[in-house]
Amino acid sequence: xxxxxxxxxxxxxxxxxxxxxxxxxxxxxxxxxxxxxxxxxxxxxxxxxxxxxxxxxxxxxxxxxxxxxxxxxxxxxxxxxxxxxxxxxxxxxxxxxxxxxxxxxxxxxxxxxxxxxxxxxxxxxxxxxxxxxxxxxxxxxxxxxxxxxxxxxxxxxxxxxxxxxxxxxxxxxxxxxxxxxxxxxxxxxxxxxxxxxxxxxxxxxxxxxxxxxxxxxxxxxxxxxxxxxxxxxxxxxxxxxxxxxxxxxxxxx
Amino acid sequence: xxxxxxxxxxxxxxxxxxxxxxxxxxxxxxxxxxxxxxxxxxxxxxxxxxxxxxxxxxxxxxxxxxxxxxxxxxxxxxxxxxxxxxxxxxxxxxxxxxxxxxxxxxxxxxxxxxxxxxxxxxxxxxxxxxxxxxxxxxxxxxxxxxxxxxxxxxxxxxxxxxxxxxxxxxxxxxxxxxxxxxxxxxxxxxxxxxxxxxxxxxxxxxxxxxxxxxxxxxxxxxxxxxxxxxxxxxxxxxxxxxxxxxxxxxxxxxxxxxxxxxxxxxxxxxxxxxxxxxxxxxxxxxxxxxxxxxxxxxxxxxxxxxxx
Numbered sequence: 001x002x003x004x005x006x007x008x009x010x011x012x013x014x015x016x017x018x019x020x021x022x023x024x025x026x027x028x029x030x031x032x033x034x035x036x037x038x039x040x041x042x043x044x045x046x047x048x049x050x051x052x053x054x055x056x057x058x059x060x061x062x063x064x065x066x067x068x069x070x071x072x073x074x075x076x077x078x079x080x081x082x083x084x085x086x087x088x089x090x091x092x093x094x095x096x097x098x099x100x101x102x103x104x105x106x107x108x109x110x111x112x113x114x115x116x117x118x119x120x121x122x123x124x125x126x127x128x129x130x131x132x133x134x135x136x137x138x139x140x141x142x143x144x145x146x147x148x149x150x151x152x153x154x155x156x157x158x159x160x161x162x163x164x165x166x167x168x169x170x171x172x173x174x175x176x177x178x179x180x181x182x183x184x185x186x187x188x189x190x191x192x193x194x195x196x197x198x199x200x201x202x203x204x205x206x207x208x209x210x211x212x213x214x215x216x217x218x219x220x221x222x223x224x225x226x227x228x229x230x231x232x233x234x235x236x237x238x239x240x241x242x243x244x245x246x247x248x249x250x251x252x253x
Numbered sequence: 254x255x256x257x258x259x260x261x262x263x264x265x266x267x268x269x270x271x272x273x274x275x276x277x278x279x280x281x282x283x284x285x286x287x288x289x290x291x292x293x294x295x296x297x298x299x300x301x302x303x304x305x306x307x308x309x310x311x312x313x314x315x316x317x318x319x320x321x322x323x324x325x326x327x328x329x330x331x332x333x334x335x336x337x338x339x340x341x342x343x344x345x346x347x348x349x350x351x352x353x354x355x356x357x358x359x360x361x362x363x364x365x366x367x368x369x370x371x372x373x374x375x376x377x378x379x380x381x382x383x384x385x386x387x388x389x390x391x392x393x394x395x396x397x398x399x400x401x402x403x404x405x406x407x408x409x410x411x412x413x414x415x416x417x418x419x420x421x422x423x424x425x426x427x428x429x430x431x432x433x434x435x436x437x438x439x440x441x442x443x444x445x446x447x448x449x450x451x452x453x454x455x456x457x458x459x460x461x462x463x464x465x466x467x468x469x470x471x472x473x474x475x476x477x478x479x480x481x482x483x484x485x486x487x488x489x490x491x492x493x494x495x496x497x498x499x500x501x502x503x504x505x506x507x508x509x510x511x512x513x514x515x516x517x518x519x520x521x522x523x524x525x526x527x528x529x530x531x532x533x534x535x536x537x538x539x540x541x542x543x544x545x546x547x548x549x550x551x552x553x554x555x556x557x558x559x560x561x
Binding site: 004007008009012015019086088091092094095096097253 | 267268305306308309326330331333341343345354355357358360361362400
C-alpha cells in the first residue's frame with residue numbers, strides 16, 4: 001500500500017470541501033435542523049411516543065442516518081466524477097497508485113465529511129430534543145461503517161455516470177426515498193402487510209434500525225440481521241469499486 | 254544498454270473498431286529527446302497514454318526501465334511524467350498546492366526545495382499562491398509541465414507541449430527540454446511543429462494510421478532524405494524542358510520561369526557544374542541562382558502520403 005498517495009488524495013478532497021463551507025456544512029445541517037424544528041419541537045406534543053421514546057428523540061437516529069447516507073453518496077460520487085469530467089483524473093490513473101489507495105483517498109474523504117456532518121446533526125438535535133445513547137461505541141462504529149459503505153456506493157455511481165444528470169439520479173431518486181421510507185420518521189410496526197414485508201427489502205431499514213438500537217437499546221429487527229446487511233453491502237460495494245478501478249471500467253478506453 | 258522505453262508489438266483497437274496502433278515497435282535510449290510526428294489521429298497520443306497507464310492496450314508489451322507496465326506497473330510508473338495535450342487542472346487550487354498534490358500522488362516525500370526550483374525555472378514562483386484558474390493559457394501550460402516534473406521522473410512525455418503557445422513560450426519550452434536532457438531525463442514529445450522536431454529531437458519517429466513508418470536520427474534523416482534543390486531563375490520563360498537537360502534530374506516550373514535541379518549533397522560529384530555548362534551551351538540565360546534544403550515537412554508529407 002502506498003499510504004502517502006492515498007493521504008494526498010484524502011487531503012486534497014478534504015481541502016476542496018473546506019473551500020466551500022457553506023455548501024459542504026451549513027446547507028445539510030440547516031436542512032436537518034428544519035426537521036427537528038418541525039417534528040422535534042413544533043409537532044412533538046401532538047405526536048405519540050413510540051415504545052416509550054418521545055417522537056422528537058425517536059427521529060434523531062433516522063435523521064442522522066439520512067444525512068450521512070445522502071451526503072456520503074453525494075460527496076463520493078462528486079469527488080470522483082469531477083476529475084473525470086475535467087480530465088484531471090489522468091494524474092491519478094497514471095500515478096503508481098492501486099485500487100485500494102484510490103478508494104482510501106476518495107471514499108475515506110467522502111466518509112469523513114459525512115461523519116462530521118452526522119456529528120453536527122446530532123449536536124444540533126441536542127438543542128431541540130433530549131435523546132439517550134445506550135451504546136455509544138456501537139453508534140460510532142455503525143455511523144463510520146454506514147458512511148464508508150454509502151461513500152463506496154457514491155464512488156461506484158461517480159465512475160458509472162456519464163453525465164451530471166446521471167450523477168444526481170441515484171442519490172436523490174433512489175437513496176433519499178429509500179431512507180425516507182426506511183423508517184426515518186416512523187416505526188416499522190405501524191406499516192401494514194404487505195408494506196411491512198416489502199420494507200424488509202429496503203437496506204436503509206436495517207441501517208436505520210441498527211443505528212436506532214444503538215441509541216434506545218431496542219429496535220424492530222434483530223441487530224445481527226442489521227449488521228449482516230450492512231457488512232454485506234459494504235463488502236459487495238468494495239468488491240465492485242475495486243473491480244471498476246482495476247478493469248478501467250469507464251475510466252480507461 | 255537497456256533502453257529506457259521498450260515497446261514491442263503494441264496495438265490498440267478501440268471499442269468502435271478504430272485501429273489506433275498496429276504492432277508498433279520502438280526503443281528509446283536514456284537521455285535522448287525523441288519526437289513522434291504524425292497527423293491528427295495517427296496514434297501518437299494513444300501510444301503515450303498506453304505507456305502512462307491511461308489507455309488499455311489490445312496487445313504487445315511495454316517496458317519502462319526494464320519494468321513491464323502490466324506486471325510491474327508501480328515501478329514502471331514511478332519513472333514516468335506526463336504533460337497531456339489538453340490544459341486541465343484543479344481550477345481553484347493554487348499553483349503550489351497543485352504541485353504538492355502531483356508529487357504526493359507518486360508517494361514521494363515533500364521536497365519544497367525541488368518544487369521551488371521548478372517554479373523558478375518555469376518563471377512561476379511569483380504565481381505560487383495564485384489559483385490555477387486565474388493564470389493565462391501559457392502559464393497553465395507551464396504549471397502542467399511543473400506538475401509532471403514534481404516527482405522527478407526519468408522519462409517525460411510531452412503531448413503537443415507547444416500547441417497554441419506564443420513564440421517566446423515555445424522557445425522557453427525548448428530550452429527547458431534541452432536542460433532536462435542535460436540532467437539525464439529522457440524526453441518523448443509529440444508535435445505538429447516539424448521545425449520543433451528538427452531543432453530539438455535527437456531522433457524522429459513518423460507515425461500514421463497507427464503504424465510507425467520510420468525511426469531515424471534527425472541528422473541522418475535530413476542527410477538521407479533532405480535533398481537540396483538548385484533553383485535557376487531564367488531571363489526568358491521556356492515552353493518546355495530543353496533536350497540538352499533531359500538526362501539530368503531537372504524540372505521546369507509550371508510558369509516556365511525557373512529550372513529546378515534536385516540533388517543529393519553526398520552524391521553530387523560535379524553534376525551541378527555539368528548542369529550549368531549545358532545551360533551555357535544551350536544558350537539559356539539565367540538571372541539568379543539559389544539553393545533550398547528540403548525540409549522535414551517535405552519528408553513528412555512524402556512519407557505519410559506514400560504510406561496511404
